[in-house]
Amino acid sequence: MLAQQLINGLSVGGIYALLSTGYALIYSLLGFSNWAHGEVAMLGAYIAVMSVIAAKLPFVASLALALAGAALISLVNEKFFYRHIRNNNSPTMFLMIAAMGLSTTYKNLIVVLVGPKFKYFPQILPFESFEFCGINVGVLDIFSIVVSLAAIVLLDVLIYHTKFGLGIRGCASDSVTAELLGVNVNRYILIVFLLAGGLAGCAGVLLGMKYTVYPSLGNVALKAFIASVFGGLGSIRGAILGAFMIGILETLVSAYVSSGLRDLFTFGLLIAILLIRPEGLLGKSVEQKS
Amino acid sequence: MRKLLLLGLALSVFVAFAAPGMAAEKVIKIGYIGALTGDTAVWGQAGLNGMKLTAKKVNDAGGVLGSAIEVIGMDGKGKPEDSLNALSKLIDMGVIAVVGTNFSSCNIPMAPVATAKKIPLLATAASDPKVTVDETGKLLEYSFRIGFIDPFQGRVLAAFAIEKLGAKTAAILTDIGSDYSYGLSSYFEEEFRKLGGKIVASEQGRAGDNDYRAQLSKFKTVNPDVILVPWIDKDVALIAKQARELGIKAAFMGGDGWDNQDMITMAGAALEGGYYTSQPSFGREVTKPYYDEYVKTYNIKPETEALFGHDAVMWIVDALKRAGKADSVALKGALENTTGFEGLMGTMNIEKKTHNPVKPCSVMTIKGGKIVYVGDFMPKN
Numbered sequence: 001m002l003a004q005q006l007i008n009g010l011s012v013g014g015i016y017a018l019l020s021t022g023y024a025l026i027y028s029l030l031g032f033s034n035w036a037h038g039e040v041a042m043l044g045a046y047i048a049v050m051s052v053i054a055a056k057l058p059f060v061a062s063l064a065l066a067l068a069g070a071a072l073i074s075l076v077n078e079k080f081f082y083r084h085i086r087n088n089n090s091p092t093m094f095l096m097i098a099a100m101g102l103s104t105t106y107k108n109l110i111v112v113l114v115g116p117k118f119k120y121f122p123q124i125l126p127f128e129s130f131e132f133c134g135i136n137v138g139v140l141d142i143f144s145i146v147v148s149l150a151a152i153v154l155l156d157v158l159i160y161h162t163k164f165g166l167g168i169r170g171c172a173s174d175s176v177t178a179e180l181l182g183v184n185v186n187r188y189i190l191i192v193f194l195l196a197g198g199l200a201g202c203a204g205v206l207l208g209m210k211y212t213v214y215p216s217l218g219n220v221a222l223k224a225f226i227a228s229v230f231g232g233l234g235s236i237r238g239a240i241l242g243a244f245m246i247g248i249l250e251t252l253v254s255a256y257v258s259s260g261l262r263d264l265f266t267f268g269l270l271i272a273i274l275l276i277r278p279e280g281l282l283g284k285s286v287e288q289k290s
Numbered sequence: 291m292r293k294l295l296l297l298g299l300a301l302s303v304f305v306a307f308a309a310p311g312m313a314a315e316k317v318i319k320i321g322y323i324g325a326l327t328g329d330t331a332v333w334g335q336a337g338l339n340g341m342k343l344t345a346k347k348v349n350d351a352g353g354v355l356g357s358a359i360e361v362i363g364m365d366g367k368g369k370p371e372d373s374l375n376a377l378s379k380l381i382d383m384g385v386i387a388v389v390g391t392n393f394s395s396c397n398i399p400m401a402p403v404a405t406a407k408k409i410p411l412l413a414t415a416a417s418d419p420k421v422t423v424d425e426t427g428k429l430l431e432y433s434f435r436i437g438f439i440d441p442f443q444g445r446v447l448a449a450f451a452i453e454k455l456g457a458k459t460a461a462i463l464t465d466i467g468s469d470y471s472y473g474l475s476s477y478f479e480e481e482f483r484k485l486g487g488k489i490v491a492s493e494q495g496r497a498g499d500n501d502y503r504a505q506l507s508k509f510k511t512v513n514p515d516v517i518l519v520p521w522i523d524k525d526v527a528l529i530a531k532q533a534r535e536l537g538i539k540a541a542f543m544g545g546d547g548w549d550n551q552d553m554i555t556m557a558g559a560a561l562e563g564g565y566y567t568s569q570p571s572f573g574r575e576v577t578k579p580y581y582d583e584y585v586k587t588y589n590i591k592p593e594t595e596a597l598f599g600h601d602a603v604m605w606i607v608d609a610l611k612r613a614g615k616a617d618s619v620a621l622k623g624a625l626e627n628t629t630g631f632e633g634l635m636g637t638m639n640i641e642k643k644t645h646n647p648v649k650p651c652s653v654m655t656i657k658g659g660k661i662v663y664v665g666d667f668m669p670k671n
Contacts, residue, residue, distance in 0.1 A: 001511055004536070008503040118524045120556045129535040138535045211500035212524045212556070219498065254504030260466050260494035262504075 004135050005255045006248060011141035013247025014148035015210075017240045018203035019224030020231070021155060022196035024239035027228070028172040029192055032092045035099040036077055037200055038221025039106035044070030044201030045208035045217055046110060049119045059124050067201040074197025077102055078190060103218070110215045118214040144206040151202055152240055155195070159236055168192060172234065223250075226270045232283020241281060316357035318616050320345070320606060321380035322599070323390035323400075324414075325368035333392055333595040337414060338363040339588050340599025341389060343580075354607045355616050361603070366391055370399050381407050386610075386618050389602040392595055394418035401433035410622045412436060412605070414598035415569065419473075422645040434625055434645045436598050436605065436635070440470050443545040443567040444477030446651040447518065449669035450565065451543060452485045457515035461491040461540070463505055463529060465521050468497065474520035474545050481669060490514050497525050506533045514540050522547030527557035534560045541565065554656055565664070567651035569594060570635040573663040574652070577634050601633035636666055 019041060026034045048066035051057040057065070081102065085094050129138045159165040170178045171188045179185045207217060223246060231242025246266060253265045273280060322341050324334030338361070345359040353359060364380050366373030373396035380388055388404065391397055392415035401421060404411035413421050413435040422433045451457040460482055465471035479489055490512040493505035506529070509517060517540050519529050530542055542564035548554070549568050554561055571594045572581055580600060584592040608631055609624035610616060628640040636650040650666035 001507055004507045004510075005504060008501070008507060012501050117552070118556075120524075123558070128531075129537070131537060136535060136537045138532075207500075211528060214524070216498065220500070251504040254493075255508060258494070259505045263496070 001255065003133075005251045007135060007137055007141070009248030009251035010244065011138070011145055011247075012250065013244035014145045015203055015206055015220075016224045016227050016247050017152055017243035018148050018199050018206070019221050020227040020239035020243040021152065021236050022199050022203075023221075023225055023228040024231070024234055024236045025168075025192050025196045028234035028236070029168070029175070029189055030082070030086075030092075030095065031234075032095040032099070033225060033233075034077075034196070035096060036102035036106065037099075037196065038218030038224075039103045040070050040074050040077070040197050040218075041200040041204035041207065041221060042110070042213075042215070042218035043073050043106060044197075044204035045213045046114060046119075046204075047201075048205045049121055049208055049213045050114070052121055053119065059121075063202075063205055066205050067198045070201025070204060071194045071197035074193045074200065075190060078193040083186070083189075107215050107218070114215075116215060118212040119208075120212045121209050124209065140210055144210065147202065147206060151199060155199070155236065156240075158195075164191075223266065226266060229270060230273055230280055232280030235280065235283045238280055238282030317360045318354065318357045318610070319360050319362055319383065319385040320603065321377075321383070321385040321388040321390075322361060322363045323366040323373050323376045323380070323388060323396070324363070324392065324595070326363060326365040328367050330368045330393075333415075333593055334366070334368070334390075336593035337390060337392070337595040337599040340584065340592065340596030341603050343584060343587055343596075344600045344603040348603065348607055354610050355614075357616060359603065359607070366396055368393055368396065370396050373397075374399055374403065377403055377411070381409055385409065386616060386621060387412065387606055389599065389606075390414060392416055392598070394421050397421040397433070397435075401430040405430050405432040408432060408622070409618050410434060410606075410625055412602050412625075414595060414602065419644075419646075429643065429645060432622055434640070436601055436633075436638075436647060437569055438649060438651065439473075439646050440545065441473030441477040442646065442648075443651055444474040444479075444518075444520065445481040445669045446567050446653075446667055447474075447543050447545070447565070448478045448481035448487070449485060450567075450653055450667050451516045452482065452487050454667070455516060455541065455565075457487060459488050459490045459512070459514045460516045460518060461509045461512065461514035462489060462493070462518045463502065463509075463521075464492070464494050465497050465525070466494045468521075470522070470545070470547065471520045475518065478518050478520070495525075495529075497521065497523070500525075500528060501532070502529050503532050503536060506536050506538060509533070509540075510536050510538050516541050516543055518543050520545045520547065523550065523553060524556065527553050527560065530557050530560035530564070549654075549661075551661065554661065555659060558659065561656045562659070564656050566654050567667075568654060570650060570652045570666055571597065574634070574636075574666065580634055597634050601635050601638075604633055605631055605638075636668065 022037050044066040047069040048062045051062035051065050081098050082095055085098055125139045129136050167183055168188055170183055171185050175185050227242035227246045228239040231238030250262055250266060254262045322338050324337045325331050326334045341361045345361045349358045364376035366376045373391055377400050387410040389412045394416040397413045397416045398420050400411060410432050415437045417437060417440050419439050421435055423429055462475050464475040491509050495502050495505060519526055519542050526548055544566040546568040548566040584596060609621055613620040613624040626640060626642055631638045638647045638649040640647055650668035653664040653667050654661050655664050
């Protein structure tokens with residue numbers, strides 16, 4: 001049973017990772033937690049499911065649309081809301097409040113425009129699951145682990161091994177100095193929002209395929225946020241590590257301690273991390289963890 | 291549509307006034323409270339129509355205790371304060387009993403008033419346990435109900451699993467965020483054990499968790515005969531699908547939260563062969579003549595509330611005959627001592643401690659992605 005539970009944990013962790021990297025990317029540049037991130041994923045899932053159900057588009061096309069759409073929404077959030085707040089020299093807290101407002105707005109917008117009832121994708125993959133040495137592995141799980149890993153590896157290469165990534169890391173390290181050195185910080189911020197949005201859209205579609213699409217789908221991002229705190233806020237590799245660890249921890253607690261107490265453990269871990277090691281597993285020491 | 295409704299209303303008024311004609315001197319008044327206007331009027335109107343249609347039949351057959359029955363409808367608008375006002379008005383008009391409502395939120399404040407005034411109040415579909423007992427579990431003496439409480443379905447499911455499906459072991463997955471799920475699970479567990487079955491696993495989750503494979507993987511290792519999933523909406527489908535993905539073959543069972551064709555379509559093959567319970571309705575063969583007469587009289591299809599209306603009148607008539615006099619205190623005693631009352635919704639006994647009915651639930655199964663009525667099933671006392 002342990003092997004089965006580890007597989008269960010990995011597949012949940014993969015989706016957490018897609019979302020937690022988005023938190024980490026934006027936190028590293030702007031120093032705030034983007035609470036609307038989960039809703040960007042939810043909107044991505046709606047774009048995909050509606051283009052499959054209503055517009056009868058093939059799945060690959062709807063996935064591409066969802067990624068582009070979510071990236072665009074994320075970009076709109078930055079360009080029309082967050083940037084203005086930054087330009088006003090308002091405290092970082094204002095960015096978080098604006099993000100919370102956007103999160104509620106998007107959820108309600110979907111309830112009004114599409115309705116509160118869940119939507120689901122028609123069966124896209126031919127098989128549901130197969131058995132391997134007594135362990136049952138869902139085809140959708142393998143698909144989502146492969147897609148998550150591919151996206152994560154690409155992101156890692158982009159951030160840590162390209163000149164573009166150096167620019168982002170430069171802005172993250174000290175945006176004022178980077179600007180003085182001629183780096184267009186606002187452009188980098190825009191690109192980071194595009195990236196985070198695209199990842200969220202991808203996570204949204206995977207979530208929607210596995211768990212149906214509904215207005216509060218984005219709530220799962222709360223777990224991804226805990227993962228990014230656990231791994232170290234602002235650290236992308238930390239966010240990935242944290243996501244897989246939370247995914248596995250949750251399934252192991254459900255399996256061997258109590259399924260009713262699972263969330264207590266996850267949120268307890270968040271508090272413990274903030275008290276004992278606020279910089280997380282791989283993060284650098286920071287003062288503000290909000 | 292509006293014309294039809296008006297016609298129906300006019301007819302029902304006609305019936306109400308015409309009925310007492312045969313025994314103008316002696317009339318037993320029964321009140322009905324429901325939403326006669328507003329969003330939920332479709333149920334309130336059906337309940338009142340159903341009662342009037344039944345009262346006419348009783349009167350045509352000579353009435354009860356030498357008197358005719360008169361049904362008086364009062365608009366409770368589906369709101370607690372309006373329902374309370376309606377109750378006071380009806381009591382002032384001298385009713386012997388009041389039927390309604392279908393909302394627990396209305397009956398919870400009405401029950402203590404009815405008890406203080408010693409007028410039996412018969413809730414229809416209100417399913418909250420607190421309609422007939424207060425917070426401390428003390429009986430509200432004059433409050434009754436015709437529909438079963440939600441958790442009662444757990445008892446029926448357990449008995450059905452053991453007697454009809456031959457199940458010996460069961461696993462339970464409860465939504466800890468929901469009273470409904472929790473109540474169903476605990477009634478199921480109690481009855482299943484009482485009948486000699488074994489609960490081999492009991493796990494919890496919360497609606498919206500989405501991933502239940504950690505819990506289901508545990509079920510797989512104990513291989514139960516049936517799995518109880520008293521959840522609602524998409525989570526039922528998610529649980530069933532994930533279980534099948536893990537290679538679990540056991541049949542699933544649930545309550546009326548499953549009564550949702552969308553959810554069943556989404557679950558696809560995963561819920562095939564599963565069973566769930568719901569309030570008895572017009573699926574029952576015996577309701578056919580009443581259904582036809584209702585349609586003929588009112589020109590509209592009846593809601594289940596009309597069946598509640600019918601059974602309420604017949605139950606009061608049955609109790610009055612047993613009491614031997616038209617007195618609300620005697621009536622209450624007779625209602626309380628009801629055993630084997632035959633209504634259109636099935637045979638009904640009353641639990642004295644709670645005033646909850648013990649009666650059959652309709653059992654449904656999923657076949658070829660469609661909901662199929664299996665029959666009615668009732669646990670042995």
